[in-house]
Amino acid sequence: MQLFVFNFYGTTFLVIYGMVIIMGTVLELGATPAPAPAPAPLLPPSEANAILNSGWWNLSQLDSHNICSWYGIDCNVAGSITGIRCPLGTPGIRLATLNLSVFKNLEWLEVSGCGLQGTIPPDIGNLPKLTHLRLSYNSLHGEIPPSLANLTQLERLILSNNKFQGPIPRELLFLRNLTWLDLSYNSLDGKIPPALANLTQLKILHLSNNKFQGPIPGELLFLKNLICLDLSYNSLNGEIPPPLANLSQLDSLILSNNNIQGSIQNLVFSKSLTWLDLSANKISGTLPVPQTNFPSLKLLNISHNLLFGSLKPLSVGNQLAPLTTIYLRNNSISGKIPLELGYFLNTLDLSYNNLTGTVPLSMENVYDLNLSFNNLNGPIPYGLSESRLIGNKGVCSDDLYHIDEYQFKRCSVKDNKVRLKQLVIVLPILIFLIMAFLLLVRLRHIRIATKNKHAKTIAATKNGDLFCIWNYDGSIAYDDIITATQDFDMRYCIGTGAYGSVYRAQLPSSKIVAVKKLHGFEAEVPAFDESFKNEVKVLTEIKHRHVVKLHGFCLHRRTMFLIYEYMERGSLFSVLFDDVEAMELDWKKRVNIVKGTAHALSYLHHDFTPPIVHRDISASNVLLNSDWEPSISDFGTARFLSFDSSHPTIVAGTIGYIAPELAYSMVVSERCDVYSFGVVALETLVGSHPKEILSSLQSASTENGITLCEILDQRLPQPTMSVLMEIVRVAIVAFACLNANPCYRPTMKSVSQCFLTQLTPLNIPLREISLQQLMSQELRHYLNL
Ligand SMILES: *[C@@H]1O[C@H](CO)[C@@H](O)[C@H](O)[C@H]1NC(C)=O
Ligand SMILES: *[C@@H]1O[C@H](CO)[C@@H](O)[C@H](O)[C@H]1NC(C)=O
Ligand SMILES: *[C@@H]1O[C@H](CO)[C@@H](O)[C@H](O)[C@H]1NC(C)=O
Ligand SMILES: *[C@@H]1O[C@H](CO)[C@@H](O)[C@H](O)[C@H]1NC(C)=O
Numbered sequence: 001m002q003l004f005v006f007n008f009y010g011t012t013f014l015v016i017y018g019m020v021i022i023m024g025t026v027l028e029l030g031a032t033p034a035p036a037p038a039p040a041p042l043l044p045p046s047e048a049n050a051i052l053n054s055g056w057w058n059l060s061q062l063d064s065h066n067i068c069s070w071y072g073i074d075c076n077v078a079g080s081i082t083g084i085r086c087p088l089g090t091p092g093i094r095l096a097t098l099n100l101s102v103f104k105n106l107e108w109l110e111v112s113g114c115g116l117q118g119t120i121p122p123d124i125g126n127l128p129k130l131t132h133l134r135l136s137y138n139s140l141h142g143e144i145p146p147s148l149a150n151l152t153q154l155e156r157l158i159l160s161n162n163k164f165q166g167p168i169p170r171e172l173l174f175l176r177n178l179t180w181l182d183l184s185y186n187s188l189d190g191k192i193p194p195a196l197a198n199l200t201q202l203k204i205l206h207l208s209n210n211k212f213q214g215p216i217p218g219e220l221l222f223l224k225n226l227i228c229l230d231l232s233y234n235s236l237n238g239e240i241p242p243p244l245a246n247l248s249q250l251d252s253l254i255l256s257n258n259n260i261q262g263s264i265q266n267l268v269f270s271k272s273l274t275w276l277d278l279s280a281n282k283i284s285g286t287l288p289v290p291q292t293n294f295p296s297l298k299l300l301n302i303s304h305n306l307l308f309g310s311l312k313p314l315s316v317g318n319q320l321a322p323l324t325t326i327y328l329r330n331n332s333i334s335g336k337i338p339l340e341l342g343y344f345l346n347t348l349d350l351s352y353n354n355l356t357g358t359v360p361l362s363m364e365n366v367y368d369l370n371l372s373f374n375n376l377n378g379p380i381p382y383g384l385s386e387s388r389l390i391g392n393k394g395v396c397s398d399d400l401y402h403i404d405e406y407q408f409k410r411c412s413v414k415d416n417k418v419r420l421k422q423l424v425i426v427l428p429i430l431i432f433l434i435m436a437f438l439l440l441v442r443l444r445h446i447r448i449a450t451k452n453k454h455a456k457t458i459a460a461t462k463n464g465d466l467f468c469i470w471n472y473d474g475s476i477a478y479d480d481i482i483t484a485t486q487d488f489d490m491r492y493c494i495g496t497g498a499y500g501s502v503y504r505a506q507l508p509s510s511k512i513v514a515v516k517k518l519h520g521f522e523a524e525v526p527a528f529d530e531s532f533k534n535e536v537k538v539l540t541e542i543k544h545r546h547v548v549k550l551h552g553f554c555l556h557r558r559t560m561f562l563i564y565e566y567m568e569r570g571s572l573f574s575v576l577f578d579d580v581e582a583m584e585l586d587w588k589k590r591v592n593i594v595k596g597t598a599h600a601l602s603y604l605h606h607d608f609t610p611p612i613v614h615r616d617i618s619a620s621n622v623l624l625n626s627d628w629e630p631s632i633s634d635f636g637t638a639r640f641l642s643f644d645s646s647h648p649t650i651v652a653g654t655i656g657y658i659a660p661e662l663a664y665s666m667v668v669s670e671r672c673d674v675y676s677f678g679v680v681a682l683e684t685l686v687g688s689h690p691k692e693i694l695s696s697l698q699s700a701s702t703e704n705g706i707t708l709c710e711i712l713d714q715r716l717p718q719p720t721m722s723v724l725m726e727i728v729r730v731a732i733v734a735f736a737c738l739n740a741n742p743c744y745r746p747t748m749k750s751v752s753q754c755f756l757t758q759l760t761p762l763n764i765p766l767r768e769i770s771l772q773q774l775m776s777q778e779l780r781h782y783l784n785l
Contacts, residue, residue, distance in 0.1 A: 043079055043081070044102075046102040047067075047080065047081050047102050047103060049102075050100075051073070051081070051098075052067075053097070053099070054093075054097050054098040055097050056098060057070060057072075057087050067081075070087075071705060072084060072086060072087045074108070076105060080105040081105065082105050082107045082108065083106070083108035083110075084098075084103075084106065084108070084109050084111070085108070086110070086112060092117055093115065093116060093117075094116065094117055094118040095118060095121055095140075096119075096121050100121065100123045100126055100127060101123050103127055104127075104128060104129070106127050107131050108131070109133050109135075110133075111134070112134050112135065113138070114137075115138065116135060116140055117138070118140065118141075119140065119141060119142035119143075119145075120140060121145070122145050122147045123147070124145060124147060124148060124151075125145070125148060125149070125151065128152075129153055130151045130153060131153050131154060131155045131177075133148075133151065133156065133159075135158070135159050136159060136161050136182070138161070139162065141163040141164065142164065142166075143164065144172075144183075145169070146170075148171065148175070149171030149174040150174075152174065152175065152176070152177070153177060154175050154177060155177050155179050155180065155201075156178070156179065157172075157175065157180070158182040159182065159186070160182045160184040160185050160206065161185040161186075162185070163186065163187060164187065165188065165189070166188065166189065166190070167188065167190030167193075168188060168190065168192070168193055172199075173195040175199060176198065176199065176200070176201065178201060178202055179201050179225075180203060181196075181199070181202060181204065183206065183210065184206040184208040184209050184210070184230065186209075187210065188212065189210065189211040190214075191212065191213060191214035191217075192212055192214070192216065192217055194218075194219040195219075196217070196219075196220065196223075197217070197220055197221075197222040197223060200222060200223065200225065202223050202225060203226060203227045203228070203249075204226075204228045205220075205229050205230070206228070206230045207230070208230045208231060208254070209232070210233075210234055211235060212234040212235065212236060213234070213235045213236065214237065215236065215238030216238065216244065216255070216260075218241035221241065221244050221246075221247065223247065224247065224249065226247050226249060227249050227250065227252070228250075228254075228741075229244075229247075229250065229253050229254070230252070231254070232254045232255060232258070232277070233257045233258075234257075235259060236255070236260060237259040237261065239260065239262035240264065240267060242266075245269045245270065246269065247270055248272060250269075250270055251275065252274070252275040252276075252743055253269070253273060253276050255277065255281065256277045256301065257281070258281055259281065259282055260283060261281070261283065261284070262283065262284070263283065263284055263285025263286075264283055264285065264288055264293070265285045265286055265288050268293055268294075269293060271296050273297055274297060274298045274669070275297075275298065276300050276301070277299070277301040278305065279302060279303040279304050279305070280304040280305070281305055282306055283302060284306040284307065284308070286309030286310075286313065287307060287313045287314055287328075287333070288313060289313040290316070290323050296322060297322070298322050298323060298324055298325060298669055299323075299324070299325040300323060300327070301326075302327065302328055302331070303328060303329035303330055303349065306332065307331040307332065308331070308333065308334065309333065309334070310333070310335035311333060311336075311337060311338055311355075314338070315338035315340040323344070324344065324346045324347065324668065325346060325348075326349070327347075327349045328349065328353065329350070329352055329370070330352040332354055333355060336355070336356060336357035336358075337350070337355055337357065337359065337360055337376075339362050340362070341360075341363075341366075342361075342363045342366055343362055343365065345365075346366065346668055347366070347369075348363075348370070350374065351370045351371065351374070351391075352374075353373075353374055354374065354375060355371070355374040356374075356376065356377070357376065357377070357378075358376065358378030359371065359380065359389065360381075361381045363381060363384060364384055367668075371389050371392070372387075372390040372391045373390070373392070374392050375392065375393070375394060376392040376394060376395055377394025379395075379396055386399065386402040386405075386408070390406050391406075393407070394409070432555065435536070435537065439536075476507060476513070476552060476563065478554055480507050480508060481505055481507075481515055481554070481561070485503045485515060488501075488503060488515075492504050494514070494570070495571075500518040500532075501517055502516045502517075503515045503517065504566065505563075512566040514563070514564045514565070514566045515562070516564065517561040518532055518561065532636070535562060535636050536550070536562065538612060539562075541608070541612075542603075542604070542635075544600050544603045545596070545599075545600075545631075546596040546597065546599055546600035546629070546630055546632060547600050547604070547631055547632050547633075548564050548623060548631040548632065549564060549631075550562060550564055551563040551565065564633070565631075567623035567633075568625055569624035569626065570624065571619065571620045571621070571623055571624070572619045572620075572624060572630065572680070572683075573618070573619035573622075575624060576683065576687055576688060576713075577688075579715060582687060582713065582716075583715055585628065587716060587719045588723060589628045590685065591723070591726045591730055592630075593622065593628065593629075593630040593684055594680075594681045594684055594733075594755075595755045596629060596631075597617075597622055597630050597632060597681075598681075598755055599752050600632045601614070601632070601674075601748040601751075601752075602751065602752035604632075604673075604748075605670040605747070605748045605749070606747070606748065611670055613668055613669065613670055613672065613673055614632065614635065614673050615653055616634060616636075616653050616657075616676075617632070617657060617676035617680060618654040618656075618657045618676060618679075618680065619680055619683050619684075619689070620634075621634045622680060656679065656691065656694075657675075657676040657679045657680070658672070658675075659671065659674075659675035659742065660675075660740050661740075661742055670748065671745050673748070674737045674745045674751075675738060675745065677737055677748070678733075678738040678745075679694070679738070681730055681731075681733060681734035681737070682694075682731070682738070684730075685711070685713065685734070686711055686713060687713030687714070693771070694738065697735075705772070707769060708727070708731055708770070708771065708774060711771070712727070721766070725761070725762075725766065726759070728774070729754070729755070731774050732774050732779045732782075732785070733746070733751055733754065733755075735771070736780050737751070750784065754783045754785060762782065
């Protein structure tokens with residue numbers, strides 16, 4: 001379990017690997033056939049000899065006159081080697097057999113997951129132009145050679161997942177251009193050298209899973225560009241240097257599983273910090289206040305420490321804090337659980353503490369809850385699963401099975417139960433009526449404000465048990481809907497979503513609308529009921545060209561339905577699935593769909609506080625109207641979803657679109673939508689779900705020469721040059737969004753802005769652009785992502 005979270009990259013890899021198995025398809029990674037023999041650039045003999053004598057490539061399969069065309073080799077126009085990547089299928093290769101001193105123009109040496117053995121030879125320092133050195137996931141051992149210091153152009157040094165020993169050489173401080181240093185998962189020891197502070201361009205510093213000792217050097221505060229700092233799983237001690245907490249770009253700070261001491265009550269973390277993991281240390285004192293100590297934090301993990309005192313500071317001013325996930329397992333927290341915590345948290349683990357008092361009803365709203373092994377008492381709130389309260393001897397239940405299983409007390413008074421039942425019936429209705437009233441007030445306000453002659457007409461009908469609200473400038477009546485769908489006859493059903501069926505209804509005015517109906521039995525399941533209300537709540541706040549419009553909704557006995565604008569072309573998924581429609585959806589339209597979706601998501605994420613997270617972006621939830629303009633639909637899972645707690649492992653979203661981090665963290669953030677958007681964007685270009693590409697992204701051998709043009713939907717003609725530029729941009733954006741680490745995905749705002757800017761031509765042959773190039777940092781910079 002512990003490994004699961006802290007092995008950040010390893011985990012992501014595993015998770016994705018799991019997805020590969022689910023999807024069942026693996027990309028065939030054959031060497032792409034060499035293009036028709038163009039006049040091969042003449043490689044300098046020294047470089048050619050070094051390659052031929054290295055033993056890295058199986059010469060019996062390759063054309064030794066055109067080394068530049070080999071898989072894993074990149075050359076510049078002058079015919080000198082600029083990039084060397086992992087060759088295919090030669091196990092047990094060594095760096096020492098490649099004469100590194102001859103490659104005067106080498107910029108990339110990326111031999112990752114390639115079974116490299118031995119040590120790093122000192123002549124690695126003879127590569128004057130090297131910017132990227134990645135040797136991760138191999139079996140290299142020995143010390144990190146000080147000669148690396150000669151690689152003054154180096155931007156990325158990634159040596160993780162090997163068996164390196166010894167200290168970090170002081171000489172590394174000469175690598176002034178380094179932005180990414182990853183030495184995690186080795187056996188390095190000694191202190192973290194304060195001289196690292198000289199690497200002022202550093203954005204990512206990963207030193208986790210080594211044997212580093214001593215304090216965290218306060219000098220790291222000079223790393224003003226640092227975004228991710230991961231020092232977990234070492235033996236570091238001392239306190240967290242206060243200025244470090246306040247680094248202005250820092251997004252993730254991971255110091256778990258060390259021996260860090262002191263209190264964090266007076267630490268003020270920067271406004272950029274969203275992820276703080278201090279678990280499994282020796283932190284003591286009372287809890288900090290979110291609004292003052294970490295105003296932008298989303299995830300806080302201080303499990304397995306020595307904290308005491310009450311939970312009060314967490315609920316001070318909480319509604320405004322973006323904090324949604326708190327782990328405090330295994331501390332000595334006492335006192336009652338503040339009611340307010342249930343209003344803003346998705347995940348709360350308070351197990352193994354000394355909490356007392358009853359369980360607040362609001363806990364029902366917490367998506368992933370663990371209150372076990374405390375001293376709580378009283379009845380279990382309706383809708384909360386007993387399993388979340390195991391080990392609380394004072395808690396009582398009326399479910400004989402659970403009393404037996406978890407040794408709860410029996411709730412003696414029958415009265416309680418009856419009252420609870422009444423509450424369960426009355427409360428939702430009350431909430432609903434209040435909501436409806438607020439909605440009415442809001443709509444009226446809108447009507448007064450717009451003097452437009454198309455102003456919406458609003459009518460509320462309340463006769464007997466029928467209650468409808470319209471937000472539509474034509475007229476719709478409850479009876480019209482019933483007549484038009486012949487009382488929801490299957491013939492009019494055009495789809496079944498996660499939370500109900502959708503019908504097509506032609507009104508007497510000949511206007512067509514889509515009606516989403518929850519059936520009686522569905523309306524009684526809290527999850528569906530909740531999702532319905534959620535959708536109303538979210539959609540009434542949203543007005544955007546690319547978000548599906550809600551015309552109104554009705555509540556009739558136990559039947560509820562929502563009325564939307566009708567989208568003639570159905571979902572993007574169904575269009576791409578159908579060969580005829582897919583061919584109608586030409587490249588221009590496809591690029592437009594991706595852009596529209598990006599603008600809508602940017603609006604949801606950045607024009608609301610707190611942001612609206614959709615959580616289920618997929619090709620099925622992007623609908624198209626008669627002009628092929630996209631609209632995002634299905635807000636049933638958006639924002640605060642509370643669902644049947646007997647299924648605590650359900651993650652909202654569609655398999656194949658869910659961000660990898662959700663598989664192990666349950667942290668819902670905008671970045672999960674960004675990932676799903678990346679899948680949809682790629683799917684739009686490829687023409688079907690891009691399973692193989694997603695899985696190859698994670699395997700060590702992404703480094704294959706597949707070009708963008710090869711993966712484009714082959715049902716359409718090859719794009720013209722002007723559209724190809726746009727397609728390349730969509731692809732660069734998509735791959736950036738698909739980054740396994742949420743830290744490095746762009747925001748929807750930057751994506752949306754990037755789509756609004758004019759493209760300046762790229763000076764690379766677009767028809768030959770490879771997936772690997774599309775993923776490069778250079779092209780991301782080109783788009784300002
Ligand atoms: C929180 O910390 C505990 C202890 O180190 C760990 O087991 C758990 O997985 C962490 N959770 C997250 C989401 O980081
Ligand atoms: C090189 O390729 C040939 C032909 O595919 C194969 O028979 C041979 O075993 C390979 N050699 C090595 C060292 O992998
Ligand atoms: C590596 O190449 C250089 C330049 O061609 C040469 O001087 C040197 O002897 C070579 N080293 C080995 C071990 O072959
Ligand atoms: C660092 O990068 C800059 C700009 O990219 C470059 O001009 C400089 O030569 C590089 N090297 C060093 C040692 O600063």
